[in-house]
Amino acid sequence: MHRRAALTAVLLATSGLAAAQATFPTRPITMIVPFPPGGLADTVGRPVAEAMSRNLGQPVVIENRGGAGGGIGLAAAAKAPPDGYTIVMALSSYSVLPEADAIIGRQQMYSYQALRPIARFTADPTVLAVRADAPWKTVKDFVDDAKKRPGAINYGSSGNYGTMHVPMEILAQNAGIKMTHVPFTGAGPAIVALLGGQIDAVSTGPATVLQHVKGGKLRVLAHWGNGHLEALPNVPSLKDSGYNAEYAQWSGLFIPAGVPEPVAQRLRAAARAAGNDPKVREVIGNAGSPVMFQDTPDFEKYVQDDVRRMHDVVHKIGKVE
Template sequence: MFRRILIAVGLAAAAGLAAAQGAFPTKPITMVVPFPPGGLADLVGRPVAEAMGRDLGQTVVIENKGGAGGGIGMAYASKAPADGYTILMALASYSVLPEADTVLGRSQMYAYNALRPIARFTADPTVLAVRADAPWKTVKDFVEDARKRPGAINFGSSGNYGTMHVPMEILKQVANVRMTHIPYTGAGPSVTALLAGQIDAVSTGPATVLQHVKSGKLRVLAHWGNTKLESMPDVPSLKQSGYNAEYAQWSGLFVPANTPEPVVQRLRQAARFAANDAKVKDTILGAGSPVLFQDTPEFEKYVHSDVKRMADVVKKIGKVE
């Protein structure tokens, strides 16, 4: 009799746990985008959030938290309750900022192991964009002018050591030139500054500038990839132009590290749904970035490799105030 009672209690507990796990989500989810509106994380995050919401049966609300090259928003997400109701759409600056904090001799805004990778959505090389009325027709023109006028050419970014800053530092290193870095709070504000003539150039994801290229306001001189750029097939890579510089700006979904496995699996399912959704694909491709999805196991390996590679890059860049 006692044994039957124990079995019944165990079954009831298991059923209750399964029901609780299956209930996720029971309320809206917040997707933290650690940059202002208009940048790649925002351009990817909004259609993905809408599609995930359809699959989850709950609204996924975008919350833009820009600043410090994405560090403020990523730190916020890393400290959120690990219950699945706060998720993060991060960019490749995730792999850079903790190492940059170490180089600068300050406390890390977040630790790599405080966030768990769930899915990658895009992985584009950044592009070198200037205004259409700029004097440089090729990247060689741009580099030679920078060499003649050390520090005179300036470029904007989303913040120190961010995804717009690091590729320009790589180019400076391989081309042996000096340029002046002007950090903004995100890609959107830096591109706005470029359009307004306040800065000379930016390195950013194709999606951020494609509409301005099509409208004739901006010109792209080169990209940091190693294959033809799908959205701009006529633009040469830096390697093709004689500069051994390579960098990819990816976007991916993360959750706080201790998020329960059943919740992770449900979010993983919703991420796959979003990546395969025709509306999401069309929206992101229309902005200039094809969906290059990686599920959790592949994305975890990708992030681990990227973190190791970027640590070496940051050490070469050194201390930037």
């Protein structure tokens, strides 16, 4: 009798889970954006959330949780129940922070295994932006000044080892210069500080600064990619300027590991529909970051490769307090 009751309970639980997965979602979904408003993750996350809401038939609500170069929001997503009702729009700091924690000797905020890649939306080289009234007209002017005045030029970032810190350290290593790093909670606050004269420069995605460039408030000296940027075609790459410095700031959707496969596939389908949505592509493209969508299998491989690349970069940067 007890065995039959236990079997009945298991069957009921299994059928209940299957039914829940088949009807997913039945309530709003939270999309954590691990940075304050105004940065790339937020710029991408909002139109994607809106498109996914239409596809899923439930609201996808943005929750900005900035700090630690994206680590606070990523940790919250990693610890969330694996039911599909918490997702996260991560940036490429995802590939750096666990290894950085190990270098610092700090408990890892999350592990690579705790989050599952679902879809990539953008992959842009970062750009070196300064105020329009700054004395530097070219990246050579910037580097030459930094060599003459070690530590005098300061730059803002979204936090230690974040997507705005790492590319500047790559440039510093390759150009043989020293700058002063000023961490903020995200790109938005860093851009405000740049516009206000509290810092001298930032490295960030084109979408974060394009409106200020068009408005005559900021100037972009170079970018960390190859060739020309669609949004800023006249801006040279650092490689063109003689510096062996490359870095891509990507944005992508992750879910907690352990989300049931039918639910994961439902979210994947909604993300794919958002990535192909003409309105989403227009909004993100107009902001300065053309959509470069990758579905789950390709994005998983891209992330694995990026983690390997960033491992060496982080160890070259070393311990940052």
